[in-house]
Amino acid sequence: MYHVLLYYCYTPLAHPEQFRDEHHRLCLSLDLRGRIIVAGEGLNGTVSGTVENCAAYMAAVKADPRFEALEFKIEEAPAHTFQKLHVRVKPEIVHVDLPHIKPYERTGTHLSPAEFKAMKDRDDVVIVDVRSDYEYNLGRFKNAVTLDIENFREFPERVERLQEFRDKKILTYCTGGIKCEKASAFLLEQGFENVYQLHGGIIKYGLEAGGEDFDGKCYVFDGRVAVDVNSVNPTIISECHHCHTPSDRMVNCANPHCNAHLPLCEACAGQLQGACSEACAEHPDKRPYDGTGTYPKISNHYNPAQGLASYKAS
Template identity: 85%
Template sequence: MDYLVLLYYCYAPIEDAEAFREEHHRLCLRLHLRGRIIVAPEGLNGTVSGRRADCEEYMRVVKADPRFAALEFKVEPADAHTFQKLHVRVKPEIVHVGLPDIKPYERTGIHLSPQEFKDMKDQDDVVVLDVRSDYEHELGRFKNAVTLDIENFREFPGKVEELAQYKDKKILTYCTGGIKCEKASAFLLEQGFENVYQLHGGIIKYGLEAGGEDFDGKCYVFDGRVAVDVNSVNPTIISTCHHCHTPSARMVNCANPHCNDHLPLCEACAEQLEGACSPTCQQHPDKRPYDGTGTYPKNSNNYNPEQGLLSYRAPAK
């Protein structure tokens, strides 16, 4: 495969996030990368796709910065770009949870390698905690994992009382790539939990290095692939079509933009409902045209740091 997909994050102080964003945006444009990158005073977070040589150069440049020397890239092959556009944005946090004062580079849960996580996850004194949103863990999760009823990660702090029953256990947190666990485990420590761990590199690294054993279903990812296989040892599908309830790991956004629910919908039902989650949404006057994908990328503001606000789309290379 000629392309790579890079998933990465690093908590490290960035003094001038706006200036860094401008410089980093230029780097991505030069290397013809596409994807979503967040820059914040607390660090860097991104998922990008590009030609193999361009991605390798990007990794070299990023890791050459002393602030990101410890950054680990999760690297997966791809047939083509998995993004249509490039977005590089400045935000208060690199993953939004509303806890900007928590600094994982100062204190966070104990990092477990995929093998260490695998060895610990079934022990009697361990609770495996999924810190992701509903639509993510409904698509795939570790066997016997504790899941939370949250639509967004920013709701996680409000669930701490529900987790109090596990204070005498070892809590193994996990998420897609590890970034949410950094803040989730740090927050749990702040709230008085003593034995808090995290799967370093997340589900993606666990799949790459430990075969994904005992991860049921597929892993939701925030690029054009939407759902990816993780488990090559004992795979299964746990999600079902929202409409007909047959097994399906095909995730779509409802074509009605006022609903926009993210849910599994099999191909047959998606065609029948024209991408909507229900007959009611199918009849909505604002329903978006269904092109067979069930994804509706946000419009870019077409910002190019070299030329200001112009129409820009990273060329294929």
């Protein structure tokens, strides 16, 4: 049995490059795989590993006083959900080009899943999805306001669309909570007064509140692609890109020059051999379709220590 850990923590890191090296070595020692971002503003990661190694990793991270407030969202998986390990230093732990926003100083009021569930249907509340379009098209809360963004860095320029809700309580949500930290802080900076966020995001809401009233599936950034979160009143809201029948089966177009990430039902995927259109199906560079619609990078002879060596040599 394996665990998948989703986590983040906004906290000042004085020497992110040094921390990155140390953290990479820790992950190597525990055979963890995944994507971890280190920045001067904190730590963000999703990793997979055995139950025992994940427990050791969580204990090591929490032993650092800087990450005392960090919370892990833990899900089960039959094997690694990542092919490789990447630990990188970047300007922000979630890219939105708002480096002056410091969520560890000021952010929206955190709501537990139970508190979010109790508030979300009130007349004086509006729920705002701060994720990208391909995420909320697959799954979102009932009556949520979406902002038509392809990437989170577009969020600041979309805030104008929320002006009509200034007299309401704004409840933001995202996958694991990290985007809401900056989104809610930015809303406060823009003069919105009653700003809240779902602590732990959709994943924690599914684990602790049964995912009630979250329609569809939750897009995740690992090999699983999409996960169920609603065990109370589940439904499908996405439709096949080709035939428009209800489908929450996410694939990457088999044409690598397109590589669109979209729902494609099993029948259409078989007919088009994993492509999103007839044109992509006929492309000479189309990848072979194995029935999954995912194309992880080949990891034969993968050496996770190579990333550390490459980083130190650059």
